[in-house]
Amino acid sequence: MTKINNLEITGLRGVKETLDLNLNKKSILIYGDNGTGKSSLTDSFEWFYNNHIVHLSNEEISGRGREALRNIFLSNQDDGYINLNFDDNDLDAKKSIDNSNKIHISNTSNYFNEYIQDSGSENLILRYRDLVEFIIATKTEKLNKLQEIIGFSEVAKIRTLLKRNFGRIKKNIKSSDYDGRKSVRQATILENLGRNAYSDEQLFDGVNELTKPLELKIVAKSRDDINAVIKEITSKEDSKLSDEINFNGRVKDTIAELKEISSTVNIDYSNFHTAFQGLQKEPEKIKNLQLLALLKEGKSVLTKDVVEDDYCPLCLQEKSKVQLIQELNIRTDELEQLAEEKNSIDEQAKELKQAIQIKKNSFEAILKDKSFEDKKFEELKGKLNSFKATLNSLISELDKGLTDKIKDPKELNLSEKELQSLVETTASEIKKLTKSKASNIKFTIYTKLIQTSNAYKEYLNLDAEESVLRKQQVTFELLYEDFIRRQEESLNIFLSMFSKDINDYYTTMNPKEKVEDIRLIPLTKKEELVGITIDYKFFDVRRVPPEAYLSESHINCLGLSFFLASVKAFNKRNNFFILDDVISSFDRSHRYRFAQLLTEKFGEYQIILLTHEKEFFELVSSEVKSKGWLLKNFKWSKESGKGIEKGIADIKERILKKLEDRNTDGLGNDIRVYTEKVMKKVAYELEAKVSYRDNTTNEKRMAPELLDAVQNKLKASTELKEIANIPKIKGMPMFVGNTTSHDNDFQASIEDLDAIWEDVKKMIHSFYCKECNKFISTKLYDPVRKKIRCGCENLIYDWK
C-alpha cells in the first residue's frame, strides 16, 4: 500500500508558483483561506489519477476539465505539473500539461500504468460537495453507485442481458402464436385425412387409409413414399383446378390464423385503450411526466456543481443545495413511478403490435397472390383488404402518443364471427371445387393428399421452430435465476459488512445519540433488485430514509462514514486519502470526534486533511500533532501574492470561452461577477472603504458599491483615475442600479459584450500587473516619490 513522500504542484488551477510539501509518509492538516490553493491541490490529485476533473467537466469547460487546469497566468513556455514521490520509488511520476493542453507523464512503465489503472477505482478524494451525494441519492442511484464502487456494474449489465433475452424470446413465442398456427394446420389435416397427424406414424396410417380405394402398390412408410404417391396420382389436366384448391387452402389458413388470435387482440386492445385513457384523464400527470427530463437535468446541474452556491439555478432564489437535491429526488421518484406506469402501457402496446404485424404481413403476402387478379375473387379480396386495414389501424393507434386521441375498441374490432364465416366460405369453396370432380376419386384423393402433406410440413416446421425457442427461453430463465441468486448473495454479504463499518464510524462521531444500527438494505420489487436504502434505529424505532429525520450535520457524518468504509473496503493500492473541507457543517463536538476517528481508526493511513476553517484547524491541531501529523498553513501563499483566487480564474475562463463561441447566454452576468471579484481585491489593496458587514455578507459586495468605493479612492491619483475610467464602467448596463440578481433584462449583442469586456479588462489592467501578477497596493506606496505601484514597478502612478 502506497504512501506519499513528497508532492510538488506548479502552474495548475490556482497555484501559479510551486507548492511543495515534504510529507515523508506522514498525514497533514492544512489550513488555508478560500482561494489559497487548497482545492487546487485536490484538483491536481484528481487529474493525476483520473486524467480529468469531474467538477470542471461541464459544457462550459470542455476537454474533461483540462481547459481550466492550467493556471491562466502561467506563461506560454511553462508547463503546469504535479510531481509525486512515493514510498515505492518505482511509482514516482511527474504529470505535466503544456500550453496546447498536451499531457506528458514522466513514468511510462507498465508497473506505473497498472498502479494508475487500479487507483482509478479507489476512493482517494472526498470533497465537501460530494459528501452527502450518496446519502440523499434516490434508491436506484444508491444501488448504481454501490455497484459501481464494488465493481458490480458489470454484474448488473450481465443480469440485464440475461433478463432482456429471456423476455425477448418469451415475447417472440407469444407473438408468433405457434399454438394457433399449428392448430390451423391440424384442422386442415383433420378435414382432409379424417384424423389428426402429430407424428409421422399417424400421418402414414392416415395416408394409407386415404389412398386405399386407389389400390396403389406404394405403401406410405415415409414422407418420400407420400411424395411418390402424389407424383403417381397427379394429372396435368387437373392442375388448374388443383392450383385453385391450393390457393383457397392458403387463404383459408391465413384467415384462420387471424381468427385464432382475434379475441386476444380485441381484449388486449381494449385493455390498452382503458389504461391509455386512464393516463389521459389525468393531464396533470402527463404534464408532470414531461417535466421529468427537466428535473433530472436540474439535478445533474446541481450534483455536478455547475452551480456551486446555495441558490436555485432556475428562479435564482437562495436555497440550500442539499435541500434542493432532496426535493428534486422526491419529485423525480414520484414521476419515475408515473413513467413506469407509462412504460408498462408502452410495453403492452409493443407486444400487441408485434403480434398484429405478423398477421398483417401474412395478409399482405396472400393478397399479392396472382390468383387474386381473377375477378371472381374480388369480393374475397375486398374482405381481406378490409381486415388488413383494421390491422393497419390497430398498429397506428398503438403508436400514438399520450396527447393523441385513440380510437374506441368498437371501431377496430376484429370480428371473430366474420372471420369464422370467411373460413367456412373458403372451406366450402374448396369442397365445391373438389366435388366438381367428385366422380374422379383419384383427383379427390390427390387434392386431399396435397393439402394434408403441405399442412403437415408446415406443422412440423412450426413445431421445430417453437421447440428451439422454448429451449432458449428455458435456458435464459434458468441462467437468470442462478445469476440473481449469486448476485444477491454477494451483495448481501457486502452490504452487511459494509453497514457494520458505517455504523461503527458514525456512532464514534455521534456517541450517546439515539441513532443506532445503521444498515444498507437492498430493495426489491417483483423479486427484482431495484435499489438500496439506508435505515437505522432512531430512539429504538426503525427509520428510513436518513434525510427525513437527521440534521444536515448528521447526514454529513453518515456521508463521511460511507466514504471511510469505502476506503477500508476497496483501497488496495493506496494507503492515503484526501479530505477537502468536509467538516463545514459539523458542529464543534462532531469536529473533534471526527479528528479522533481519523487518528484512532485510520492511524495506518496517510491523510491529507484540508480546511478553510481556522476554528477547526486550531481545535484539532494539538490532537493530530500528538499523533505525528504535520500542520501547514496556506495563508502565507495568498499574502505573498503567489496564490490566485480560484473563483476568478474560473469565471475568466468561462467569459473567454463564451466570447470565442459567440455565446451571449449569461455572459453579461459573468462579466459582472468577475468585475465584482476583481474590484474586491482592488478595494482591498487600495484600502478603499466600504460599509461594515459581517463575515458572511461581506463576501456579497456588489459591483456598483465597489466601483464607487474605488472611484472615491482614486481622488488620490488623477493619472490612474483617467486610465481606469470607472464612470464608464459604472454606466454599463450590467452595473446600473441594483443588478444584484440575474433578472436584469439587459439584452446585449455579442459585439456589445465584446466591447464591454475590452473596457473592463482595460480598467482591471490599470490596477493589475501582468508581469509580476500583483495589484497596485497602498502597501507599496513610496512616500518620497509619492507614487503607488505594483510589485515590479511596471505599473506606477502618482498618489497624493
Place this chain on the structure above:
Amino acid sequence: MEETIKSGKEVIDEFFSGILNIEGVDEKTVEMLVKLYGNDKLTDTNIQNELEGLKISALKTSKKDSDDQN
C-alpha cells in the same frame, strides 16, 4: 472484509464457469454464451445474432434428421 467480499468479476467468472452444470439448460446456448464472454463479446446484439444462428442451424438439423429418417 477483503477475504469474504467477492468482486463483481469474481461473481461473473464463477457464474460462467458453472453454467453448464445448471440442470435443464440447452448446452449449445450456454456454450455460445461462455464463448462470447471468453472473447469479451457478450453484447445484446451478439447474443441475438448467435441465437438466430443456433435456431437456423437447429431447424436445418431437424429437417435433415427427418429427411434421413425417411
